Amino acid sequence: MIVRADDLENFRVKGVYSEALVRSLNGYEHDPAAPRTLQNPWSRERAQSWADGRNRHREPLFIEGHPYAHPRISVPNPPPAEIQIDGETLHLARYGTRGAHYSRMLPPVEWTPEP
Known part of the structure; x- marks a missing residue:
């Protein structure tokens, strides 16, 4: 393996x-x-x-809309759901082998059907 x-x-x-x-x-x-x-x-x-x-492994941090990883900031593995950068709250959009990708948009709310 x-x-x-x-x-x-x-x-x-x-x-x-x-x-x-x-x-x-x-x-x-x-x-x-x-x-x-x-x-x-x-x-x-x-x-x-x-x-x-x-x-002390850290993952690179990407912010959606920016093509490169943030040069000064990394996040732990596993990454937190939300982080604060320069007074702005960013939400984890996806996490994979190339690092943590954050977005300014709130994550979608899961729809549950009425019983």
Whole structure:
């Protein structure tokens, strides 16, 4: 199964003990004579910094009527239904693999039939 890394959560630093994982991480630099040795290991601090960055994942924010993502603002994953930008309330119009799209228009009210 293939899963977007953006949909994963709770990244943490752990030791690598699996020979298959070490081989995968080493790639072409893998040494069969040392099957459990990482060729370019990260320091614990670098790995922790990477994990912390992934745990603070933010989605790009698009405002309908503007062709590009807002350069200064991003939203958490999952995005909130409403946000305030420059005193204006924006409503979540759609959310997909390319980010959260907000609109100035209120979302449509769902029609329910009379009994």
